Amino acid sequence: MGRGTRxxxxxxxxxxxxxxxxxxKLELTTxxxxxxxxxxxxxxxxxxxxxxxxxxxxxxxxxxxEDRRATLKRLRRERVAKERTDVVATQTRQLAQLRGIGLNxxxxxxTELFAWRGFTNGRQVGASxxxxxxxxxxxxxxxxxxxxxxxxxxxxxxxxxxxxSWLRWQPQSxxxxxxxxxxxxxxxxxxxxxxxxxxxxMIALWRYVETDTVPKDAVLKT
Numbered sequence: 108m109g110r111g112t113r114x115x116x117x118x119x120x121x122x123x124x125x126x127x128x129x130x131x132k133l134e135l136t137t138x139x140x141x142x143x144x145x146x147x148x149x150x151x152x153x154x155x156x157x158x159x160x161x162x163x164x165x166x167x168x169x170x171x172x173e174d175r176r177a178t179l180k181r182l183r184r185e186r187v188a189k190e191r192t193d194v195v196a197t198q199t200r201q202l203a204q205l206r207g208i209g210l211n212x213x214x215x216x217x218t219e220l221f222a223w224r225g226f227t228n229g230r231q232v233g234a235s236x237x238x239x240x241x242x243x244x245x246x247x248x249x250x251x252x253x254x255x256x257x258x259x260x261x262x263x264x265x266x267x268x269x270x271x272s273w274l275r276w277q278p279q280s281x282x283x284x285x286x287x288x289x290x291x292x293x294x295x296x297x298x299x300x301x302x303x304x305x306x307x308x309m310i311a312l313w314r315y316v317e318t319d320t321v322p323k324d325a326v327l328k329t
Contacts, residue, residue: 129154139166194222198316206326207276212269219262221316229310236263238306270305281323
């Protein structure tokens with residue numbers, strides 16, 4: 108009963124599960140609402156009214172969410188269209204040329220960090236997102252307390268995601284090779300090391316948009 112176009116991003120399993128309890132199989136397509144009303148159980152009875160009401164409400168909400176996502180995607184594409192020459196659009200297109208950096212991540216990094224902040228060195232970049240080590244001096248000893256967390260929380264979280272993506276899509280880059288050589292396959296060490304990768308990557312991306320210097324051994328999208 109799969110008439111209509113299937114919504115690829117729809118979470119169909121819960122809805123399909125509820126309907127399946129009545130011995131009915133429905134696909135989550137644009138015709139789902141009509142098919143739900145027309146569906147009959149094995150004995151020819153309509154589905155329980157409470158079930159139809161609940162699934163209709165959930166389906167309407169899901170459509171609204173998908174419509175909002177589609178609108179945001181369209182606005183994001185327009186924001187970085189080729190004819191746009193502002194700093195954000197230019198930086199976003201440039202960052203998105205790198206494998207492992209998607210349009211959404213590139214736009215966020217530009218709008219929340221590079222496009223409005225003037226940095227003079229890499230340490231400032233790390234500090235602005237809370238990825239700078241914070242040493243503490245006590246009795247003439249320097250004790251490392253881990254990274255600071257004063258900076259942009261959204262960009263810090265995104266930088267970690269980008270770091271993992273970078274390791275996957277840029278395995279031959281200098282940064283990925285450094286990570287593998289230093290942290291290898293050790294689970295706990297990798298979770299610690301990814302913070303260092305995130306810091307180095309953000310600094311490398313800053314240099315990329317400032318000087319057009321591609322991170323060493325990184326690959327651009329074809």
